[in-house]
Amino acid sequence: METQTKTIFSSQNMGKLLGAAALTFLGAFAVYHLLHDGLLPLAGMISAIVIFLVLILVKKSLTPYRWLAVGLVMAFLFTVFPILYTVFLSFTNMSSGHLVTKPQAVERILAQTYKPDHVPTYSWEAYQNTSGEWLLLVFDQDNKAFDVRPGSDLKPIEVPGDPPAAIDGYKLLDPVQKIQKLQALTEVEFGHGSNLITIQDPMTAAAVVPQYQYDEAQNTMTDKSTGLLYTNKGGTYTSSAGDVLIPGYMVGIGTNNYSRFLGNTGYLAPIGEIIIWNIGFSLFSVLISFAIGMAIAQLFENVPGSRLIRALLIIPYPIPVLVSIMIWRGLLNENMGLVTNLLQHIFGSAPHFFTDISWARFAIILINVYLSYPYFFVLATGALKSVPRDIYEAAEIDGASAWMSFRAITLPMVMRILMPLLIASFSFNFNNFTLIWGFNAGLPAMADTVVPMGHTDLMISFIYRLGFSTASAADYGFSAAITVVLFLLVGLMVFFQVRNAKSLKESR
């Protein structure tokens, strides 16, 4: 018994327990604040993480997880949580005007005040005594002066000329002090009962009252200045006449975001076109850049000066992608681009790389190949080195041609190493936002679409335009719904690719 107590309260255990207590405390603090702001999903995630951390700290059998703790927490916070949160968002109306949670919206609405018509506005001077108490000297429209202190009535007072330097031991604030103490002054309520005067700004003070009354049970707001009732309509307090209170809040709207585009051919047809182009773009980009990279690696494997040539060929790689895209934009410019002018001189006409759909797509794949072949070239060079020389010698003795040994030996051997990278590259290109947005932002435009879309839009650039490029009118819930569908699509594709790649490996 004694030994057990000893171990529980040993300094080592004390450290653990203290740590666990501190974690729990910090976690509870964070969760409390998040819940206060109505951020339920994040609060849930943080709670789960804190529980996990406390468990691995105190439970001996979970000790090995301590080594993984940081990585796991990061993965949950920055990968799992965003995915779950996007799914969550896709079932809400989160968009401009509905960005905040209900408690936040209610708080903001209740903070709004108004001045009833019969209530006068005053200009003011403030006084403070040595113990920090305030006195306000207010002047109404007729320049009649009143002395008003927190908790007492307005008291008429004679002020013949300038405001007196002191009243009852309270000293007048000079204009500089007035500004310095303004923030504190605005938080003081002068007067009492129904006649509370607050300072509005450096010039005016008035008895303002909260404009809205909140009925929590009915979830309604009443405008006290007009008597209008605002009921909750999809996260917005709306009057019967259709007037709305600012701001609205985030509510669940079921599958509305999904049905908005899944049940609407106006969306589906162009989105279908975008998906097909998206797949084609990724596929061609990867295959062509791989082929070129591979060919160069093979050709320059053993020629004199190959090191220098390799160094030169890698140049596109370290240049920032956006810079390369800008340069290409200039080269292909339809009115004054170097490439277009050259083609114009030689052939008498030049392709419209920005306004013609096919040429725009061609240009985008061309640029992407230019940007990514060095990557495959480097990879292939490395992979080629790993193929044992003696196999080639054996093939040569058996009379295989160079092409045959490439097809039967090099390619399969290299593929085994590169396949996962090709898949990764495909997935990367599927969401290659930088290229599209930097080159032509998805143009040329599609005709007759429900929302603006372009012929070279990838799903990601389309979603970005919908959700973010017009921040003042952003529609996050809808964008999230499309993102979820896209995520499932890419997920499925990658799943099948990886499965096929595995079978490829097993069959060898």
Add this chain to the structure above:
Amino acid sequence: MKTLFKRVVTAALVGTLALTAAVAQVKPLKIWVYDNSRIDALTQIGKDFEAKYKIPVEVSMVDLGQIKSQFLLANGGSDTADIAIIPHDNLGGLVENGVVLPVNLGRKASNFLKPAIDGFMYNGKLYGLPLSVENIGFFRNTTLVPQAPKTWDEVIAIGKKLMAEGKTTQIMGFPDATYNVFPLYTAFGGAIFGKKADGSWDPHKVELNNTGMVKGLSLMVQMVKNKEAPGTIDWDGAHVLFESGKAPFILTGPWAINRFKTAKVPYAISAFPAAKKGGQPGAPFLGVQGMIVSAASKQAALAQAFLTQFMATEKYMNQLYLADHRPSAWKTVNDKADDSDSKGFAEAGTNAIPMPSIPAMGYVWDAWGNAAALAFSGEKTPKEALDTAATQVETQVAAKKK
């Protein structure tokens, strides 16, 4: 391990305490600026404020997109500024989310240009202190065109003549088919939104496809078809055409002046041509830049006082004007700008329309730009293209309403 853990916990606790202590100090007023031309002037003004009131002012440069997302999404985390400068067309999105506070200028409002004040009005309340105004101007190459044309017919006649004489290759390039060339649409009666009874923009009255807009776009398409204007919308390309003397006209803003001066092209800025003789000149959009106060600010009253009592004075408005010479929103400072460029822009902007700041404007740009591109390529007629654009805006406004 154990001691390390203890140390980390202790350090964290000490850090938290230190932070709390720091917060208790006088909090500086934080101002975010999205372009660097004003940072020095504002920092200087901030120092004056600190000298007078012992309250430090912290001016920092923050990307406009970042300013908006911090105001909208961070819900006033402690890092968010008390004051930010924004172009007024972003105001609606911020007001509709309740993240900016009204500003009471009182009688001082009369010291500001009326359209500048209008730019920062929303739902009948003033939400910012306007600092500067800007609008597009009508530029002509004075060697090629000594007299400013008064109508679009004249513009085209002069342009055609110059092309026939072999002096130029185009009438003009279009920097875009929307914002920059808006005066071309308005000359014929174009508009984006209709107005409500109280004079504010009504997102449910989309005018994007009204007859004036169609006429304006048709005129541009006509030029493209006749090979008198490039069919690709290309901001740089249009400016290069003007700089190199290959096109005698361009519609662009103050930001282009430096490059025209560098290119040594002789230019003058004048009012926009009208649809016909004696008609109203085309009206550009007016952009107003101004300071707003964050609703999440812990010292909002002080921030408002900084705007209304301190910034809103001739001295500091002038100081800000001298920093980058953007036409001031303060009348008497605005009058001081008497160089020919400023006068030209002022002339072009006499009837300028403050750009609608309602959030629905966010739906307009892409729809409108795409419509123009489809009309330029001949895939759609101007009417069809603009009809689609109007429907796109209406669809998104309606979807938002649900």
